[in-house]
Amino acid sequence: MLEDIFHSPTSVLLLGVVVGLLVLRFFNFSFSAQERHEPPGPRPFPLLGNLLQVDLKRLDQSLFALSKKYGPVFQIFFGLKKVVVLAGYQTVKQALVNHAEEFGNREITPVFYDFNQEHGILFANGDSWREMRRFAVTTLRDFGMGKRMSEEKIIEECRCLIEEFEKFEGKPFDNTKAINYAASNIISALMFGKRFEYQDPVFQAMVERDNETIHLTGSASIQIYNLFPCLGPFLQVRSNLMKNVEDGKRDLRKIIADLKETLEPEICRGFVDAFLIRKQSLEEGEITSSYYHDGNLLYSVMNLFAAGTDTTATTLKWCLLFMARHTEVQDRVVEELNRVVGSRQVRIEDRKNLPYTDAVIHESQRLANIVPMAIPHTTSKDVTFQGYFIKEGTAIIPLLTSVLYDESEWENPDTFNPSHFLDEEGKFIRRDAFMPFSAGRRVCLGEGLARMELFLFFTSLLQHFRFTPPPGVSEDELDLSPVVGFTLSPLPQNLCAVSCQ
Template structure:
């Protein structure tokens, strides 16, 4: 099917051939020679692109150029190049690159995929509003603890029977961001919310599939090609309808200047700036920003938790040591707190190693240069598409011993104390760092330590037979489906 699709792409796009000259692209880094229109598709494929880019970096170095279809993209590989670009030259690399699967829905609106003054304005406002809603404070920690307790209650109701944890983990994580954005949580048996979470999971999987990758390279052609990728946009519209319904309910029940949640804060700002024709605060922006927070605050963290449990099933000796440390430091009479983190060095190292190994967003979200930029002897014109290959930092053999293997000692010193590593960057460093990074760190720690405190995890096959290979890799690394049993400790 993909071969037919490739041939179709070549025939369809030959008529639209329009290549920019080398001079207009500046002195871009070297890379594999592209084919007309197809670019480096044959070298990159449409699956496991992160691995192919890692292979190319061994040949061309930490900064090189590939062509995604007709579009050149500069790849940053390795922790040194990533930190130099995204931190030391953070302003120049703070633009959002094109990602057609999202652009067709957002049209450059919302906080995640906007640029320029709109992005600066929305980011500043959103950070302030989330802080006002308790993000980064004791109140949000308590909210996560409550949800972790609710999750464990649901896990315990499985009565030792095998189950797939995906729905429960997704619901728990989503409830935390829903409390901040929508001002409410949803029951684990709520059929409408289950459907909504299915849409989020389906889109994350589709955008990480070969179909999603092909769409991002050839959007104008793939718009006309039938296939699973078309479901992405149908799902998006259903998500949009859900968000509109939430906003409508807020408009009917809100008290101006007495915000209960993020939506109320945004509606207050719309009222404040309604006379300004240049305002970035209007309904479509609210819908897209809410979607960005909802999607971003649900999918990557729940995926990390789901992958984390699978890794803990595969390495029972690691899980046993974490159990023992949690019992010794926290006990079983109270819920784990963030304050416990410094006294749980081994458990903390395990959670960091899970994130390093899975690299949930292996290629990050695309960046773009905001100005003409000189980087490592090359000239990158304003608007150059940039791929921050985050997985390359996590596979750095200088920073991590045997980086293909799971080893919590990557984050421990000789005395067993937790040791941070500058190559650890699951949320992408710099000005475009994920807004919910601090929330995600809290959730990963509190959810997993609470589960380990209360349950013994039992695999459905021999640990050595558990395969950690992603189900698909693209936007994210999607873990394989699995079942487990939990036993009360």
């Protein structure tokens, strides 16, 4: 069929016209960039842009290398799409915090649109996004996000996770699924007012499906699809991705329907109930709202469930892998826990008295760098930034790799070194360039909850277990190479959790 199309004289002429227009557009890009003093960058090829000059499998590393040549603000072309990259702590902070309005919109790529149709929280803009984010922040805080109420839920889940680890009796096992389920149960408690058993097949499918979706979203195939959406029907990866999304919607619709059927407005169980109650009250008051509809509910729950599971679980897995790789650090954490806390349950209030442990968690987050390019932004208006003109609607990548590995901010950026967060007296110090949750208008709304989860899960596990490589494997043989997806997760590998009690 394709041969017949390209053998048609009319089609060949049309193809030639299209290619000619694309080439002309490319040269217009070059001329306009010079006239308006746009950011520098590598010279693009017609049609392909700079695709041949970067590694789509580790795009953040390619962009980091380019920033050292072209500076903290540079542009690059993915095909015909122009993207401005912001590199280094000072530049990323200046853009996202000092110019939060101009750099605060979300880029809605084709795959992000496929996911959410611009509803929900993560992949939306405008008044709907503002209302949904405000509602989510307020509601989750009401349910104790980052407060004592959340602490109790997390401690309960710590006990369940410890019991799961104990089943392996110190033998090597892959902790991926158990940690994913534990992290997911925290956000589930806030979303639905309940936790799930780790053996629940629907729950397992939801969590594992979301993990696969996050991995596939960062694949080279999906990056190509974002540049050339017409290729979508021919990409198996996109078909698999969309099946995951549709299956996820089906399961969440069932949970939401069950909650709606048992809804009692005077007993609000979680985020879904709060949304339904708000929607009901607006309807009863005959107040028209274009925001509190089923689409925003479904996609907001999808966003929060996936993000609340993946980022925390992935970071905790890195923490344990770093402990098995750096046993001398693990020993110091355990010593501090024994000295300060003893055998009782660790509480959030203990954090201020555990500076070394806190530093280890922060350093694990920094080095793991699990969201290396943040979620891309766009400019909301024309802006001149650091002397360069950036047009409204331009895609922006805040390169978090360049922040967390900024040589001007970190003494040994490529090395696991908890001293990055300790002063000379061994007291914990905050570092401005510690930005794993991004910054500005799009900063992770669950940051407080994530920090609490990481601290309580990590310390509770270190109180009960010593983490080591499997027998016959040395510390240096543990593989710290990430699995590259939308986030960077550790390679699945076995560790031993040897009971300390």
